[in-house]
Amino acid sequence: MKLLIINPNSDEQTRLRIVEKAKRFAPKDWIVDVVSLRSTPKLMSTYEDVANATPEMEQLVRDGKGYDAFIDACHSDPNLDFLKEITDKPVIGIAEASMKIASMEGNGFTIISPSPLSIPKKRVLAHKYCCDFYYQSSVICSENDEESLYKAAKLAVERDHIDTIVLGCANYTNADRYIEKKLGIKVFDGIACALFIAAGMAMYRNYKIQ
16 A cells, blocks of 8 residues: 655645654555645645645646555645546545544534634535534644643533544644543544545555456
């Protein structure tokens, strides 16, 4: 299994966090490459950022013929529909994966997000992915450390009485187990969710081709 994770942000620290999660999560016989874009800001927040990222993301997918699947590793799923259209390989967004799995595993989820600007976009994505019934609220956490994210998740549980947390940023990727252990509720990280959905879809596709 060979997967390419595309970090649409240009922040190297984000890429390294994703690499760490892939090493923890993926089986040893998988090859998981993680690349960041060069033409985007450290944190994408506007539709203009998404538009500017399109050529570089397109080139990575078109040139990635040796990969079994691709992961769009920004929780706004930038250019996801376009990327799905230009390849016959699976392309999974981390918002798409985490929201859909959270809606299967819980009765209502809160998304932890890094900026208020992202909240309307996540509401639209939840509707698009038919998860708006389960999307109960959002909380903002501008820090990436485990304790800050735990406090944000705790606030959501106490305020909104939800039973599931979605980590709404790739920078949060390694906090899921920490929050689960402290809060005792299910926490879903988009990188992990997208990894096993992408791999599963690729295996199913290869099975049908054989």
